[in-house]
Amino acid sequence: xxxxxxxxxxxxxxxxxxxxxxxxxxxxxxxxxxxxxxxxxxxxxxxxxxxxxxxxxxxxxxxxxxxxxxxxxxxxxxxxxxxxxxxxxxxxxxxxxxxxxxxxxxxxxxxxxxxxxxxxxxxxxxxxxxxxxxxxxxxxxxxxxxxxxxxxxxxxxxxxxxxxxxxxxxxxxxxxxxxxxxxxxxxxxxxxxxxxxxxxxxxxxxxxxxxxxxxxxxxxxxxxxxxxxxxxxxxxxxxxxxxxxxxxxxxxxxxxxxxxxxxxxxxxxxxxxxxxxxxxxxxxxxxxxxxxxxxxxxxxxxxxxxxxxxxxxxxxxxxxxxxxxxxxxxxxxxxxxxxxxxxxxxxxxxxxxxxxxxxxxxxxxxxxxxxxxxxxxxxxxxxxxxxxxxxxxxxxxxxxxxxxxxxxxxxxxxxxxxxxxxxxxxxxxxxxxxxxxxxxxxxxxxxxxxxxxxxxxxxxxxxxxxxxxxxxxxxxxxxxxxxxxxxxxxxxxxxxxxxxxxxxxxxxxxxxxxxxxxxxxxxxxxxxxxxxxxxxxxxxxxxxxxxxxxxxxxxxxxx
Amino acid sequence: xxxxxxxxxxxxxxxxxxxxxxxxxxxxxxxxxxxxxxxxxxxxxxxxxxxxxxxxxxxxxxxxxxxxxxxxxxxxxxxxxxxxxxxxxxxxxxxxxxxxxxxxxxxxxxxxxxxxxxxxxxxxxxxxxxxxxxxxxxxxxxxxxxxxxxxxxxxxxxxxxxxxxxxxxxxxxxxxxxxxxxxxxxxxxxxxxxxxxxxxxxxxxxxxxxxxxxxxxxxxxxxxxxxxxxxxxxxxxxxxxxxxxxxxxxxxx
Numbered sequence: 001x002x003x004x005x006x007x008x009x010x011x012x013x014x015x016x017x018x019x020x021x022x023x024x025x026x027x028x029x030x031x032x033x034x035x036x037x038x039x040x041x042x043x044x045x046x047x048x049x050x051x052x053x054x055x056x057x058x059x060x061x062x063x064x065x066x067x068x069x070x071x072x073x074x075x076x077x078x079x080x081x082x083x084x085x086x087x088x089x090x091x092x093x094x095x096x097x098x099x100x101x102x103x104x105x106x107x108x109x110x111x112x113x114x115x116x117x118x119x120x121x122x123x124x125x126x127x128x129x130x131x132x133x134x135x136x137x138x139x140x141x142x143x144x145x146x147x148x149x150x151x152x153x154x155x156x157x158x159x160x161x162x163x164x165x166x167x168x169x170x171x172x173x174x175x176x177x178x179x180x181x182x183x184x185x186x187x188x189x190x191x192x193x194x195x196x197x198x199x200x201x202x203x204x205x206x207x208x209x210x211x212x213x214x215x216x217x218x219x220x221x222x223x224x225x226x227x228x229x230x231x232x233x234x235x236x237x238x239x240x241x242x243x244x245x246x247x248x249x250x251x252x253x254x255x256x257x258x259x260x261x262x263x264x265x266x267x268x269x270x271x272x273x274x275x276x277x278x279x280x281x282x283x284x285x286x287x288x289x290x291x292x293x294x295x296x297x298x299x300x301x302x303x304x305x306x307x308x309x310x311x312x313x314x315x316x317x318x319x320x321x322x323x324x325x326x327x328x329x330x331x332x333x334x335x336x337x338x339x340x341x342x343x344x345x346x347x348x349x350x351x352x353x354x355x356x357x358x359x360x361x362x363x364x365x366x367x368x369x370x371x372x373x374x375x376x377x378x379x380x381x382x383x384x385x386x387x388x389x390x391x392x393x394x395x396x397x398x399x400x401x402x403x404x405x406x407x408x409x410x411x412x413x414x415x416x417x418x419x420x421x422x423x424x425x426x427x428x429x430x431x432x433x434x435x436x437x438x439x440x441x442x443x444x445x446x447x448x449x450x451x452x453x454x455x456x457x458x459x460x461x462x463x464x465x466x467x468x469x470x471x472x473x474x475x476x477x478x479x480x481x482x483x484x485x486x487x488x489x490x491x492x493x494x495x496x497x498x499x500x501x502x503x504x505x506x507x508x509x510x511x512x513x514x515x516x517x518x519x520x521x522x523x524x525x526x527x528x529x530x531x532x533x534x535x536x537x538x539x540x541x542x543x544x545x546x547x548x549x550x551x552x553x554x555x556x557x558x559x
Numbered sequence: 560x561x562x563x564x565x566x567x568x569x570x571x572x573x574x575x576x577x578x579x580x581x582x583x584x585x586x587x588x589x590x591x592x593x594x595x596x597x598x599x600x601x602x603x604x605x606x607x608x609x610x611x612x613x614x615x616x617x618x619x620x621x622x623x624x625x626x627x628x629x630x631x632x633x634x635x636x637x638x639x640x641x642x643x644x645x646x647x648x649x650x651x652x653x654x655x656x657x658x659x660x661x662x663x664x665x666x667x668x669x670x671x672x673x674x675x676x677x678x679x680x681x682x683x684x685x686x687x688x689x690x691x692x693x694x695x696x697x698x699x700x701x702x703x704x705x706x707x708x709x710x711x712x713x714x715x716x717x718x719x720x721x722x723x724x725x726x727x728x729x730x731x732x733x734x735x736x737x738x739x740x741x742x743x744x745x746x747x748x749x750x751x752x753x754x755x756x757x758x759x760x761x762x763x764x765x766x767x768x769x770x771x772x773x774x775x776x777x778x779x780x781x782x783x784x785x786x787x788x789x790x791x792x793x794x795x796x797x798x799x800x801x802x803x804x805x806x807x808x809x810x811x812x
């Protein structure tokens with residue numbers, strides 16, 4: 001077991017070293033070595049995952065006589081397999097995609113180093129290895145994004161990424177230092193055991209250590225996963241090679257969710273921090289989605305889409321659904337990776353033939369011409385609101401009867417319900433000639449998605465957190481006062497229903513009322529199109545700092 | 560009074576503002592690269608030698624002064640474009656932090672190891688800057704750029720050396736910074752925060768330096784790239800540095 005887990009992490013490093021040394025001799029064929037090593041590492045990680053699934057005990061494997069440890073547990077094996085799976089696809093894709101680019105060998109060296117850094121990050125059993133690998137991911141990503149050394153733009157945005165990631169490193173380093181000072185060990189297993197045994201044993205500046213450290217870990221996760229105010233790098237880093245975009249959106253940016261999961265034994269004692277995480281995730285999800293919808297640049301829209309998804313993932317952590325965040329990470333990774341890697345061939349095909357059937361969907365979505373047919377809106381409203389709810393409740397009852405006792409579960413159901421209702425509402429708005437057929441298909445897809453989501457996420461829950469008591473503890477840590485929760489649910493429901501109502505009545509009155517608020521909407525649109533001026537503020541701040549630096553140098557005569 | 564004079568003397572070599580300006584004036588006025596190399600190796604060692612062999616009480620104001628000096632030079636590095644000057648400022652920012660382990664009573668051997676481990680990347684930078692001056696007449700960012708395309712081997716080595724100098728894992732400066740944060744967080748949390756800020760500015764300045772030199776289109780002129788023996792030399796030193804970093808990590812963490 002020990003050798004197996006070490007081999008998984010070290011193979012990409014060996015590959016990087018070989019390519020660096022022999023790229024000149026073997027030319028472009030050296031990429032095959034990288035692919036072979038990644039494949040081997042992936043197969044070994046599958047074996048490790050199989051062992052973990054079969055119930056092998058969690059192990060902390062010391063590296064020699066040092067304080068460094070590698071961790072064999074469900075989280076590390078699952079994520080190592082996901083990372084290597086995505087990395088393998090990116091490797092295979094890059095063999096031909098990057099063939100015409102300069103620095104072909106160097107690209108594979110960086111790709112292998114990135115894979116190794118990500119692997120060490122997820123299997124780190126001690127704080128030092130975790131901090132080092134966390135740090136190195138940012139540095140290597142900077143160089144991967146700047147693969148095209150002719151492009152000033154690529155480096156400009158790679159720099160944004162580096163600085164945001166470095167900002168995110170700082171709280172993690174602080175958290176590691178605080179934990180070491182409190183427990184006199186770097187070992188995560190030992191620290192977690194002690195925290196679980198006595199969570200209130202230590203204080204920092206009058207605050208519980210668990211809260212302070214959880215807050216710092218949360219901050220590190222926010223920077224890595226592009227949460228609101230630390231998101232500006234993500235939509236702009238599209239000048240890097242497509243395989244790097246795929247790896248970044250499918251894997252690297254998800255690291256925040258991993259980090260929160262890794263420190264779950266701390267978060268379980270930090271209710272307030274979980275609430276903050278929920279709010280930040282929620283704001284990010286809303287802003288990300290809003291900005292995505294208003295982009296006219298498809299790549300930036302994809303970037304903001306990832307931001308919205310990351311917000312949702314962090315929000316899931318905030319409601320105690322830690323394993324669901326991992327499933328989300330996996331599902332989003334596969335989905336977004338596929339989108340990036342297939343983008344090139346889609347563009348090529350579209351140049352020859354757009355392939356879009358001129359059907360009802362086309363006339364609705366592209367030509368903005370809904371069909372004339374109308375159906376009784378009351379009936380439609382009932383279908384829209386009731387069907388998704390029935391599907392969601394039915395699916396969740398299948399996996400757990402006490403599911404509805406958890407506030408976090410209610411929040412998730414709520415989101416599922418709103419999304420489902422929105423889907424059916426959109427179907428109704430299309431005013432198809434055969435609306436029942438279209439709605440039937442929508443409901444069937446919703447049923448399949450919800451059932452799949454519920455069963456797979458339940459499986460993730462059982463695998464990652466086999467201790468039912470701990471799972472319940474995570475959910476209850478995220479709970480808020482029952483009355484406040486109920487009031488919030490009512491308010492949010494009213495807001496959403498009011499939104500639907502306004503949309504409906506606006507359409508009924510041919511947008512006459514909407515005209516009155518046109519100026520307001522235009523101002524709002526201007527605000528969104530400037531991305532809330534966040535980038536401008538950051539640019540202004542960094543320029544001010546550079547001006548201060550220059551003035552200091554002039555005053556001090558450059559000495 | 561003797562204590563103060565002692566500190567004043569040491570503050571020249573383990574630079575504290577405004578004495579730090581002396582070191583940077585020396586860097587600016589010494590042109591031969593051999594002398595610069597000696598300067599960058601010996602300067603902090605002289606400071607440590609004096610500090611460890613004289614008896615004086617370290618006043619409370621020294622910690623904020625050392626941190627302020629380091630922060631000041633880290634901020635000033637952001638707008639520098641001349642590589643030698645940049646290296647001098649980074650040296651000042653790094654060496655002023657050596658006061659921290661002295662205040663904590665770290666062993667002499669460890670202090671010397673840290674000083675050497677942190678100075679070697681700076682020495683390599685001095686040598687690389689000399690290489691730039693030889694090829695282009697000046698070691699200046701934003702002036703020619705495109706080194707990654709014009710002289711790719713040199714650019715690769717340059718980037719790695721800068722990365723080593725700005726406290727990236729697994730180089731010694733990284734473990735020094737980590738150790739200092741761990742030591743400071745319990746006694747002086749504000750100092751730990753300042754250390755992290757300084758660290759961030761080093762990364763910022765390093766990225767600006769790299770971008771100013773390696774990014775851009777290839778030069779039309781034929782410029783000789785680094786030869787294999789030089790690459791071997793830099794690679795060996797960097798590997799030894801990395802191993803040294805891991806050794807130091809074992810010693811302190």
